[in-house]
Amino acid sequence: MRILVAITGASGVIYGTRLINALKKTKNEVSVVVSEGAKKVAKSENCILPKGNYNENDVECRFASGSNSADIMIICPCSLKTLGEIANGIGKNLISRAAEVCLKERKKLVLVVRETPYSYITIKNMEAVTLAGGVILPASPGFYHSPKRIEDLIDFIVGKILDQIGIKNNEYKRWRE
Secondary structure (H helix, E strand, O other): EEEEEEEEEOOOHHHHHHHHHHHHOOOOEEEEEOOHHHHHHHHOOOOOOOOOOOOOOOOHHHOOOHHHHHOOOEEEEEEEEHHHHHHOOOOOHHHHHHHHHHOOOEEEEEEOOOOOOOOOOHHHHHHHHHOOOOOOOOOOOOOOOOOOOOHHHHHHHHHHHHHHHHOOOOOOOOOOO
């Protein structure tokens, strides 16, 4: 599978970083786009971002075309700006355009929204993406696995993302194991 991961300018870029590390352990082709907003957030969160394969403004990238789209796209974390662009069909950059392509081609699109609380506008944008076939996976970790470290909470979300795209994993302890 060809998986495109985008990291945008929402707090929690560590989710995207850990997800990419987990995906690179699989036999899938993993490509990465890091937005300028993500670079700013990573600096303030003291997080080292992976090197991106593509620039967010590279709208001539293969993933911007329905004839060469990703099999799966994950935006982790997904900023509300990016969510709004996708929900309203604004292919402003590679990230929102590739997401739009995934929706139109009926490919898997997972948006890991990291924000709280949600405004009415955010909820409507999440509804629009869901109705278009995307998956909204909020970065809301569970606690039934008795996390001991922050990394356990991060791995819980990474495991849920991998579950959503059909990749077996042991990133977190499952309910009643």
